[in-house]
Amino acid sequence: MAELSIVEAVNDALHVELARDDSVMVMGEDVGRAGGVFRATAGLRDRFGPNRCFDTPLAEAGILGSAVGLCMAGWRPVCEMQYDAFSYPCLDQLITHVGRYRWRTGGNMEFPLVVRMPYGGGVRAPELHDDSPETYYVHTPGVKVAIPSTPADAKGILAAAIRDPDPVVVLEPKLHYRTLKGEVPEGEHVVPLGRARLAREGEDLTLVAYGSMVPVCEAAAEELDASVEVLDIRSLKPLDEDALLGSAAKTGRVAIVQEAPRVCGFAAELAAILAEKAILDLQAPVLRVTGYDVPYPYWQIEDAYMPSVARVVDAGRKLLDF
């Protein structure tokens, strides 16, 4: 075990997977010579050569579109989108082709590509460096989505995504890229998609989150005068419904926390599943704590936008008092 930050764990996963499988390649803007603007791809170009850690032209749709062709030529491309909000041009390829192509070939061809990107706010950055775009990705049929919250999961989930035969989008919590450290297994380490992680066990209330909202929920759990469970969803599609329903059955009280704007966010999907399948287990309405339906704000007032420990505690108290 080594003590690594999230971005170091991502880098470790890429080194291990490129060494393990010579059809895996990394591509994106500034991933090679610079080693990525966050250093997530540092050392790959020197170790594996410029073709397996390739500095692409500045063109997000071109990166993902080329990755489709690379899959057809037998490669497993791992595409970096430099920032969450810069990934939107690649949605054209993701929606029109990546999610459909295997289906279109009658299941005969595979498109084992990965799109990974730093996401989320709280980093005092210029606008369009702060978005939580998971809903766009998870809403796309044919595409899987995962968002780790710990260094060990950042490594294991990325490895699982690279080995997965389907296209997978991995969003990495950039707020905690360097600030959150933890034990990470050395060498090959895979965390299968489709399994949630019980971050904290409790009896009275469940806080459901993923990515950078998990530490917020853990801090809120400390403040609440109750036995609070924190469920880290970490794999949005495929989703571990059993873990969600199991925790709801145990506590009967659920708040879902997401950083993205509220309308049609992933919290709404989780709430709908609870409404459909857990109604008789619930002792209180399902609450959401989310970002607001506004563009991500100027960074001097971004803390008012981000779901805070205080807002999660407030929601928890409402549920406990219901």
Place this chain on the structure above:
Amino acid sequence: MAQVVPAERDLRRVIGDADGSGDRALDGPGEQELLDLYRSLVLLRTYDERSVVYHRQGRIGTYAIFWNHEAMQAGAVHALEDDDWIFPSYRESAIGLLRGMPPATVLSWWRGHPVGWWNPADYNVASICVPIATHVPHAAGLAWGKKLRGERTVAIAFFGDGATSEGSFHEGANFAAVTDAPLILFCNNNQWAISTPLSAQTRAAALADKAAGYGIPGVRVDGTDVLAVYEATCEAVERARAGEGPTFIEALSYRAAPHATADDPRAYIDLERVEEERARECVGRYEGYLRRAGILHDELAESIRRDATDAMRAGIAAAEAEPSADPSLVFEHAYVDPPTTLRSDWEELKRILG
């Protein structure tokens, strides 16, 4: 109407005028290859004309007509080897026929039946790209990826004049150029994107001029001269295999048929010009060339046409004989390893369907 390129234009040609003046000798293809090229043209023409009939009879759905585009498709494909990859747009929906794909497969695609979705690896023909130009980066990626693996495969992407306005065309062309990918960017410039004329797509004097912006060669050919298309594509393939990167080919024609069966071009197109183009359509021009060269005669031409018609009759019969697709296919093939919810969704639908 000054919105499009006039009929008199200075383009690379091999086939001369109807009186035979200006026919140019072509290095390479022998008599047999020239006749194979004719067979391909006739097969595509027959496919297209029969498809319009089948649509009117309600036997296929909306269909994108490619009448008078056959020379661009056949001329380019005959310059390739079977290992080379073709990335068609919907205008080249039947291009797989030139790789041995059964007509029933393509007809089934236009009938919306699952058997119409072929395995691209069986023919080295990618799935039909319905949105505009988004397959250009795919072709760039495949060409580059094959090159990285040390294979000698070349890729060709077909798209129209309107596609050159799309960001995906630019990103794909640029990507191919910087990676020296063995790619041919084949633009069938029929001068109309549904009702929008070329002058509304670009201020460039020629689409081939765009190649300069990518640092690659751009060539212009007469798109209704199958031998000129063949020759230009052969040169591009040779450059690609030699590691010299992509080539942009602008094949110029004039769309002499509706965009698709759902379109009525009388509201916007120059009908006199359409008549001119129909009089010099590409299959007839090549037939004249072969007859002047003494390679083709009535009996052979008739038998080639009959073979194509028979293939289409058998194709539509086979497509119509396909059993109805099972609704369970709705839930198949999107994932190798699907979310479990798809299984329970299908169980529920099965119960409701009874």
